[in-house]
Amino acid sequence: MKNYLLILLLALLLSHCGEDSQPARQINEPISNVDSFRMGNAEIRRDIINALIEEGIEHWENEDGSIGFYSKDTERVDAIGFFAIGAYAARQ
Numbered sequence: 001m002k003n004y005l006l007i008l009l010l011a012l013l014l015s016h017c018g019e020d021s022q023p024a025r026q027i028n029e030p031i032s033n034v035d036s037f038r039m040g041n042a043e044i045r046r047d048i049i050n051a052l053i054e055e056g057i058e059h060w061e062n063e064d065g066s067i068g069f070y071s072k073d074t075e076r077v078d079a080i081g082f083f084a085i086g087a088y089a090a091r092q
Helices: 002-016 042-055 071-091
Strands: 034-037 059-061 067-070
Touching: 034 071, 042 067, 042 071, 067 071
Parallel strands: none
Antiparallel strands: 034 067, 059 067
8 A cells, every 4th residue: 555655655655746837828829920030159049038037028039949939029129139239349
């Protein structure tokens, strides 16, 4: 009986491991509602991702390495990108 309870407890714990705290993207979201960009400079890319997280803008990394986001956030993402590039240029 102890082994059965231990296995049940372990199964319950494992079923909750790895759950994502961020909301999942809608799988059936029309492709026209998403956009993406590539940033080759690692420092600027890190600054942009940190700002996206800070601003609560939903984003993800695509298989090709680009950063995807919903088109409704394009203006905000552009502003973050321009700021990050400008800040990088100012540091150089």
